[in-house]
Amino acid sequence: MGEFELLAKLRKRLPSPGPRLRVGMGDDAAVSVPGGATATSVDAIVDGVHFRRSQATLPQIGHKALATALSDLAAMGAEPGEAYVTLGIPADLGEEGCMELLDGLLELAATTGTSLVGGDITRSGQLFVAMTVVGHAAAEEELVTRAGARPGDALVLTGEIGGAPAGLLALEYPEAAVVVPVEAAEQLRARQLEPQPRLAAGRALARAGATAMIDLSDGLGGDAAHLAQASEVRLRIDPDAAPLADGVAQIAAVTGNSLWSLALSGGEDYELLATLPAERVEEARAAVEEAEGIGLTRIGEVEPGEGVEIKPRGGGPVEPRGYDQLG
Amino acid sequence: MGEFELLAKLRKRLPSPGPRLRVGMGDDAAVSVPGGATATSVDAIVDGVHFRRSQATLPQIGHKALATALSDLAAMGAEPGEAYVTLGIPADLGEEGCMELLDGLLELAATTGTSLVGGDITRSGQLFVAMTVVGHAAAEEELVTRAGARPGDALVLTGEIGGAPAGLLALEYPEAAVVVPVEAAEQLRARQLEPQPRLAAGRALARAGATAMIDLSDGLGGDAAHLAQASEVRLRIDPDAAPLADGVAQIAAVTGNSLWSLALSGGEDYELLATLPAERVEEARAAVEEAEGIGLTRIGEVEPGEGVEIKPRGGGPVEPRGYDQLG
Numbered sequence: 001m002g003e004f005e006l007l008a009k010l011r012k013r014l015p016s017p018g019p020r021l022r023v024g025m026g027d028d029a030a031v032s033v034p035g036g037a038t039a040t041s042v043d044a045i046v047d048g049v050h051f052r053r054s055q056a057t058l059p060q061i062g063h064k065a066l067a068t069a070l071s072d073l074a075a076m077g078a079e080p081g082e083a084y085v086t087l088g089i090p091a092d093l094g095e096e097g098c099m100e101l102l103d104g105l106l107e108l109a110a111t112t113g114t115s116l117v118g119g120d121i122t123r124s125g126q127l128f129v130a131m132t133v134v135g136h137a138a139a140e141e142e143l144v145t146r147a148g149a150r151p152g153d154a155l156v157l158t159g160e161i162g163g164a165p166a167g168l169l170a171l172e173y174p175e176a177a178v179v180v181p182v183e184a185a186e187q188l189r190a191r192q193l194e195p196q197p198r199l200a201a202g203r204a205l206a207r208a209g210a211t212a213m214i215d216l217s218d219g220l221g222g223d224a225a226h227l228a229q230a231s232e233v234r235l236r237i238d239p240d241a242a243p244l245a246d247g248v249a250q251i252a253a254v255t256g257n258s259l260w261s262l263a264l265s266g267g268e269d270y271e272l273l274a275t276l277p278a279e280r281v282e283e284a285r286a287a288v289e290e291a292e293g294i295g296l297t298r299i300g301e302v303e304p305g306e307g308v309e310i311k312p313r314g315g316g317p318v319e320p321r322g323y324d325q326l327g
Numbered sequence: 328m329g330e331f332e333l334l335a336k337l338r339k340r341l342p343s344p345g346p347r348l349r350v351g352m353g354d355d356a357a358v359s360v361p362g363g364a365t366a367t368s369v370d371a372i373v374d375g376v377h378f379r380r381s382q383a384t385l386p387q388i389g390h391k392a393l394a395t396a397l398s399d400l401a402a403m404g405a406e407p408g409e410a411y412v413t414l415g416i417p418a419d420l421g422e423e424g425c426m427e428l429l430d431g432l433l434e435l436a437a438t439t440g441t442s443l444v445g446g447d448i449t450r451s452g453q454l455f456v457a458m459t460v461v462g463h464a465a466a467e468e469e470l471v472t473r474a475g476a477r478p479g480d481a482l483v484l485t486g487e488i489g490g491a492p493a494g495l496l497a498l499e500y501p502e503a504a505v506v507v508p509v510e511a512a513e514q515l516r517a518r519q520l521e522p523q524p525r526l527a528a529g530r531a532l533a534r535a536g537a538t539a540m541i542d543l544s545d546g547l548g549g550d551a552a553h554l555a556q557a558s559e560v561r562l563r564i565d566p567d568a569a570p571l572a573d574g575v576a577q578i579a580a581v582t583g584n585s586l587w588s589l590a591l592s593g594g595e596d597y598e599l600l601a602t603l604p605a606e607r608v609e610e611a612r613a614a615v616e617e618a619e620g621i622g623l624t625r626i627g628e629v630e631p632g633e634g635v636e637i638k639p640r641g642g643g644p645v646e647p648r649g650y651d652q653l654g
Binding site: 004022023026027028029030031032033034036037038039040041042043044045046048049050072073075076078082084085086088117118119120122123124125126128130132134135140143145146147213214215226230 | 331358360361399409411444445447450557
């Protein structure tokens, strides 16, 4: 199998890209006429670091690569546009394996309105998938950075957290997963293996006046600290208010992990953490429910100062972790 | 070393990006207001495939990663704009090593007017550098694809070829390199380790009416075939006309390689192959000399038909190779 044949086969399977694209896969570069503002993010997943081939199917690996990249666009409130994939292919993954992986990627591309318009394929000792995604907005003011939170804003969280790290534990220790009902264990594993980028929720939050936003890739504690630092504010978080996915507490208990550690420092939930004027929380909640079918929960406040204060009910501050996790 | 600390250190070293960029490294995505048309390309280099850590310095690896990506923009005639880097870092490459690699990348970024505006760092068993580069043009019509060659056009080549594959042989078989003068051997190795993207030449060719263009990453034979296929024309190439880098013939002879194989099928020279109206060749030659300080040589013609005909003086056709090289 050569790179060219594989890319040629891939091209034939791609749906027609959006109106911005003028030259797609197969030339030296993709040509686009973006208009407005673009948000561009790069994200890679590597075998043994972000997934294990023994635990994830090839379509799940392709899905996760694109999902984690698109999650950054969700956190900007951008409309997804184009995606570019670089595949590092080990010797034991043949052409069929590559196409299976790309199938998972293309399925998520289709459901999110993303066009795969460029790629590179190289040999590699270890499977990796490096993605670049480009999102769009009519004007740069419509995009939400990490830097606009203001004291007095409310801090809100989409969906439920803890599912992805609990799912990882359920994959690593299948015997532990029996403490939760089969369906709940399946959902936890899916949170880890097939994360859903909250694109519709991100755009809904942007329209509802979000002043700052970030996606939870490193865990609530660490990502809240990034937002606080960029906005030069202090975030006070009530972790008891944060909704946990079903089964997280049981998996934490049976594997000997503290629930706080799992829910606050476990990464890869890919929910959105945003700040917005307190009086718009209800409007935002309704918009997120309507757009994405998930909840939006107020979990804290923005204050003057710096850093993150995490105060569980009846307890002292919990130190957020996860800063030093490479990758 | 954590990803965040390294990226924070990197941010401090970056020069101010161009006027299009509104949000740079450190948020979920970079925000840009491109205007006009963009050309976007992705390209990765992997240890053991595109370089060897035993042969290349870390700055050379960073240089090569960006250079090979920018070469695709050169082949579009685009002005380089933004670059995004994804680093896969093995355990034995510490923070200092990462910064050395990025130094080489940033030096080329500075000399080419490219802004590094985004990145991702992950652990990996094997060092890899995946780049995304975005180039710009005032309008899409200014960008040159592979698809516009017309029968009657002349086929031209920038600079000299064979240097990068001969340089690779000189690195792999140091004892063979003694057949050429020390300085020539050094230049051949530099062609392999520190390729120069022909950005100025590419823009000059675009202005001089290039109808199709491609960069030589896979070798003259293979890349000519890509251009012929995209343009639905036949390319007749006189390989005797193609200028060879000093020492290529000697290295080929002493390593038992056919000169044709080395010059036509050896990749990574990153020169530009372009078609343009025959009456504009002289204008293009002067423009490339002025812009990039290298020669431009007419090496063939565009004819109706398909495929590539390579006819050396006094010999039969030479079959181009390199189609099945993965990576």
